[in-house]
Amino acid sequence: MFIESQQPRCHGLSIDVEEWFHILECGQTQPVTCWSKLDSRVNRNTEHVLNILDRYGVHATFFVLGWVAKQHPTVIQQICERGHQLGSHGYTHVMVSHMKPDEFAKDLDMSLTAISQAANKDVLAYRAPGFSITNAHLWAFEILASQGIKIDSSLFMGSHAHGGISLDRDSPFEIVLPSGKRLIEVPIVSLSILKKQIPFSGGGYLRLLPTPVVKKMFKLAEGRGSTLTVYVHPRDFDLYQPRMKLSPTRYFKYYVGLNGFSKKFEELLASFKFDSLENVTKNIRFSETFSLETPFEDKQSIS
Template sequence: MKILSFDIEDWFHINFDKNFNIESKWDSFDSRLELNTKKILELLSEKGIKATFFCLGWVARKYPHIIREFQKAGHDIGSHSDVHNLVSLMTPEEFNLDLKKSLESIENVIGKKVKMFRAPAFSIGKENLWAFDILKENGIEIDASIFPANHDFGGFPEISFNNPFLLNYNGNKIKEFPVSTMNILTKRIVISGGGFFRFFPYGIIKGHLKRNSYSMTYFHPRDIDSMQPMLDGLSLIRRFKSYYGIKKALSKFKTMLNQFEFMSVSEADKIIDWKSKEIIELT
């Protein structure tokens, strides 16, 4: 199963400085979200693909019609936090408030409970496993925040297999759909989304999709937008990660959709025999 998922945020949600994430500041930028999500929805409708959209609560308040379009087309809607603050920089209390605000904003638009979550920049790791308690308390049943390799803001390099699993933390079980990884030489890396998708040649990505029975992709509307402005004040490395390969990304993305069949998380959830899945205890 190859799962197509998107993190729904704007082109400027790439600065992870806590002081940047102030909603009033964002009003000074020209949004490209409407344009890019329209492009994505058209592509998915042409191919008859259902996908999963992890949305910011901020997007639900500011552009509720975008979320309604996802819902109208039959895609899954999950939460990607409220204002894209890293979980690794929040206290449990702050994360709880942020999550509640996000869920309430999205649920107000779609009129039903949100049960899926992905952390901004995969920012859950060993240091903040408490996040899984808070997700469960807030009715999240499916999580897609696990990055099974080293990552700037979290990551689980010790989780070495490429498959959905039942995550057990403090007796709370959550269905986990980790990002898929591949081994290059001795290193385990992620290639199926964001900057990694833009960086690696399509041949490598195609090989990975062909070889593995499970692939979890993650894209952002900005990943396929070569006309987006460049955000000021980013470090060189962040600039590289956010913009490298952007010109070719849309055609690469279209080729991928032409060559492989994708589904949403809820479609995958229905066909997985969860009783046979591995339970991973996080401590």
């Protein structure tokens, strides 16, 4: 079931901590056993993001791959020392839609163990690689809750290359599971422009769109009462990262707008209020329950 929330006044800021080669469904991706032999850029890129956040006094939620935490525990320690929230992004960046429930539970457990050991604290947030929790994979919520996850940010409102769900939500809400356990969901929302949904708060759209356009879309979303969640990757700030061999369309999507993205990111931090997903949701009051024992219906009304 759903529980409706009042709108917080602050937007969520999230960083998916991956290496440059963690691109989904790419035939050129090396096997996990070879990852440690590849050039690592996650330390320097994450440090760059942390320095920007320090300058603006902004906290964020860092969704970290368990593999990264295992290989680079100092990255996790730096994130914690600077006051940010930690979350899991899975262990080896496998989409939920590519796993059976027992495989997902194992992947989640491995990631939580690696991150919590590096941080010396519990991990209470999760984001699926590729926002890959869909109507067919709602079973994942029970597994998340059973392993102590309190905040999820895996639902992408609308179409997405690797996931997405047709649900008309524009702010955080609470999921009440059949078991009685609860999760706060912080979805990725889009803005309808000329009948097309534009997920402008992350990914290729955020890097592609000119800064004035992005800021205008933020203001339009705020005007309708939306709470947005920005999502970026450390590699988004790395103009000189190695390039993967991708189709022309995907190559454009992953590498457009790298030049100047740091400046765009800083302009957003200066123009709007952001915080970690934990802080954004901590003072929300929830009311009105809705059944979630069946898959979401297209554009289901839950207000």
